[in-house]
Each structure stands twice: as structure tokens, then as C-alpha cells.
Amino acid sequence: MKIYTEVIELATARKREFLNITLRAKAALEKSGIQEGILVVTSMHVNAAVFVNDEESGLIEDISKWAEQVAPHREDYAHAGRFESNAAAHLQSILLNHQAIVGCAHGKLDLGPWQQVFFAELDGPRPRRIQVKILGE
Amino acid sequence: MKIYTEVIELATARKREFLNITLRAKAALEKSGIQEGILVVTSMHVNAAVFVNDEESGLIEDISKWAEQVAPHREDYAHAGRFESNAAAHLQSILLNHQAIVGCAHGKLDLGPWQQVFFAELDGPRPRRIQVKILGE
Amino acid sequence: MKIYTEVIELATARKREFLNITLRAKAALEKSGIQEGILVVTSMHVNAAVFVNDEESGLIEDISKWAEQVAPHREDYAHAGRFESNAAAHLQSILLNHQAIVGCAHGKLDLGPWQQVFFAELDGPRPRRIQVKILGE
Numbered sequence: 001m002k003i004y005t006e007v008i009e010l011a012t013a014r015k016r017e018f019l020n021i022t023l024r025a026k027a028a029l030e031k032s033g034i035q036e037g038i039l040v041v042t043s044m045h046v047n048a049a050v051f052v053n054d055e056e057s058g059l060i061e062d063i064s065k066w067a068e069q070v071a072p073h074r075e076d077y078a079h080a081g082r083f084e085s086n087a088a089a090h091l092q093s094i095l096l097n098h099q100a101i102v103g104c105a106h107g108k109l110d111l112g113p114w115q116q117v118f119f120a121e122l123d124g125p126r127p128r129r130i131q132v133k134i135l136g137e
Numbered sequence: 138m139k140i141y142t143e144v145i146e147l148a149t150a151r152k153r154e155f156l157n158i159t160l161r162a163k164a165a166l167e168k169s170g171i172q173e174g175i176l177v178v179t180s181m182h183v184n185a186a187v188f189v190n191d192e193e194s195g196l197i198e199d200i201s202k203w204a205e206q207v208a209p210h211r212e213d214y215a216h217a218g219r220f221e222s223n224a225a226a227h228l229q230s231i232l233l234n235h236q237a238i239v240g241c242a243h244g245k246l247d248l249g250p251w252q253q254v255f256f257a258e259l260d261g262p263r264p265r266r267i268q269v270k271i272l273g274e
Numbered sequence: 275m276k277i278y279t280e281v282i283e284l285a286t287a288r289k290r291e292f293l294n295i296t297l298r299a300k301a302a303l304e305k306s307g308i309q310e311g312i313l314v315v316t317s318m319h320v321n322a323a324v325f326v327n328d329e330e331s332g333l334i335e336d337i338s339k340w341a342e343q344v345a346p347h348r349e350d351y352a353h354a355g356r357f358e359s360n361a362a363a364h365l366q367s368i369l370l371n372h373q374a375i376v377g378c379a380h381g382k383l384d385l386g387p388w389q390q391v392f393f394a395e396l397d398g399p400r401p402r403r404i405q406v407k408i409l410g411e
Contacts, residue, residue, distance in 0.1 A: 001138040001275040001410075001411060003310045003311060003410060003411065005310075005377065005379060005384075036140045036142075037140060037272065038177055038270060038272065040312055040375050040377065042375070042377065042384075043386075044384075044385075044386030044387075044389065045386050045388070045389075046326070046327045046328040046386070046388045046389055051231055052183070052235060053183045053227055053230065053231060054183040054227060056216060057215075058214070058215030058216040058217075058224075059214075059215070059216035059224060059227055061215040061216075062214045062215050062216050062224045062227070062228065063227070063228065063231065066208060066228050070207060070208075070344060071340060071344075077332070077333075077336045078331075078332030078333070078335040078336050079330060079332040079333035079335075079336050080332075087332075087333060087336045090327055090328060090333055090336070090337070091336065091337065091340050093327065094325055094327060094337065094369075094370060094371075095231075095232070095369070096231060097231075097234065097371065098326060099374070099375060100236070101177050101179070101236060101238070101375070103142065103177065103179065103268060103270045105142060110142075110179075110181075110268060110270070111181075112180075112181030112182050112183070112266065113181075114182070114183045115181065115182075115183055129386065131377060131384060133312060133377045133384070135272065135311065135312065135409065135410070136138075136140060136272070137138060137140065138275040173277045173279075174277060174409065175314060175407060175409065188368055189320070189372060190320045190364055190367065190368060191320040191364060193353060194352075195351070195352030195353040195354075195361075196351075196352070196353040196361060196364055198352040198353075199351045199352050199353050199361045199364070199365065200364070200365065200368065203345060203365050207344060207345075232368075232369070233368060234368075234371065237373070238314050238316070238373060238375070240279065240314065240316065240405060240407045242279060247279075247316075247318075247405060247407070248318075249317075249318030249319050249320070249403065250318075251319070251320045252318065252319075252320055272409065273275075273277060273409070274275060274277065
């Protein structure tokens, strides 16, 4: 069994930003030399997300707006008074999830034809870390 | 370490459909010969979901309605204008999640007494693929 | 490859309760002797959740309220009439997710500086079981 861990470091530029990190995950897989197994892609943050969906700019806009509708920025969160008022970013991180698993076979990612891996900055701009942990052979 | 991958192929018959795929996952586990480990059950689609909950027809109806309330079909999504108007199905896929992990021990699924694995068709009818990847020994 | 499974058993005391189980996961990892790999932390229940976020009492209150707003207790669920009326707890379990993966390296949990693992009782008080399955070396 081989285990390979890589941390993708990036700096987001805006308050909200959705980045397709599929090629970064693919690069980690190639570097690992692992052919068969799984990649666990995890945001190391409580106010950001990792999820799998479709790369289409209109849809990404819809996902961002929808997250904001379901868990809106408001002034009356309990978390807001004591620290910075980013409770909505935490809730959206839970809504979108902070991690995804991608299988791999023959050294390639097992993604469906429309599936891409995204990192969602929900409370930027900030330096961010995304862990890619690969288990397999 | 053994790694086994199976793709469950099925054709849904309706626009929305919730299918209990626990027996399909169990069959994959038996075929794999793996006794101890994990199964990663993943929808290969961006407009369908895989989740774990209870098999009770009233509840399944509630889950379907709730997903539609939280991420309703609407005409004003940015995704709608350019391609087919299935943005709500994408959002519901994110809400319900597109994958679940089930442990296994002694060749049996580690599910709680009420836990079952479901595939949710959110934008059918279509041919669908669900990957079951099993890692273990 | 080593595989270690531990079931955390606990009894919740209230209808809703959010418990930080990070130290329990850490204890399981230490007991396993596994240095490198992943922990899959899973609620064995369909009306409870496991998620990763920040330990701050105001935020935990916000998460609990938000889950109740997005999937409120109501009288008109289809699930309510036939069994106990806990459909909202099921929906909130799906919203918050019932499992999380935590990587480990050098025998320590790979958590970001603010990340903690929580068990959410959504329909208590009850005896509860949380499975920690660790794969690695």
C-alpha cells in the first residue's frame, strides 16, 4: 500500500472565488505514482469548501448565489459578535462540504464526463491549503 | 491491500427517482472478496446524488420535496439559459451529496440498523453509472 | 496495510446537542498504532450528523439554528404520520452530512488550525454509536 500526501497551497484574490482544482489533483496523482486507489481532497479550512460538479460559468454563479441564499450573510449570527462576522462562510462550507473523494484507476482520475473538483473560497482573500491524500497501489 | 472497482449501471425511468442501492453495494462487496475495509459509492454524474438514510417511503418523499424546496427549479438560473435548465438538479446533487463511504467488516457492510444507501435521480430519465470502489483486505 | 475499527458509544442528554469528538478520534488513532492514512468517522444513525467545523459556542448555536431553518420541524411531513415525527432530524442529517474523513500523518490527525470533528445529536436524547474506521500503515 502506498500513501502520498500533498498540500496544494494557493492564494485567493477575492471575497468569493470558485477554482477548478482538478488539474492540481491530477498532478498530485501523477507525482504519487499510485495507479489504483482513492484521492481524498480536503479543504483545511472551516470557511471554504471542496466539492465536485460541472465546470460551466453560469452554473458556478448559480452555486455561489444559491449557497448565499441558503446560508446568507446576516448581522444576527451568534458567531458574529465575538469574532469576525463570517458565520455564513462556515455554514456554506458545511452546505457545499469541505471534501470529496475521487477514485483513480490506471493512474487516471475516475471522474464522470462532467465532473470536476472545485475549491470554493467563501471568505477571502486568504492563503489557502487543500490536502490531497492518496491511498492505493 | 486489495482494490476492487465496480460500476453499477442502471437506467432510471422517471424525472425524479430514489433507488435503494444497498443490495448492489453488498453484491459488489461479496464479489470483491474483501472482508475488512471501506466502500466508496459515488455517482459519476453532476445532477444525481448518493446518500445514506432510512428506507421509508414517506421519508423518501420528504427528502425529495425538501431538496426541491431548498434548491427549486426556477427559470432564472444562469446555467439555464445556455444549456438545458437543470441547474436545480446540480444544486440538489450538492445538497444531498454525490457519494458516501460505507465501512465493511467480516465481509458485511457496516451500516446502522436504519441506514441504507440511496441513488437519487434528480434529472431523469437517463442511463446512470454509480462507482463502487472497495479498498481493504 | 492496517485496518482498525472502533465504535465510540455515547449517550446524549438533550434533544439537540453538538459534541466535539476530536479527542475521541485522536484516541482511536493512537490505539490503532496507525501512523499514515485516513480515519472515516461515521454516525451509524439516520437522524444524527458528523461534520468538521470550528469549535466556538456562538458558531455551534448558529449551525444548529441554521439546520433548523433549512429543514424545520413541521407537522406535514409524510414521514411524520406513520412513525415518530422526526423527519426534520433526517433532513438535517443529510444537510450536515453523517460522516467525515480525517487524514493522519506521523500518528497525528491532519486537521487545519480551526478544524474539529463534531457529532450532532438531532433527535435525542438517545444512546449513539459513531464508527471510526482507520486505514493506513
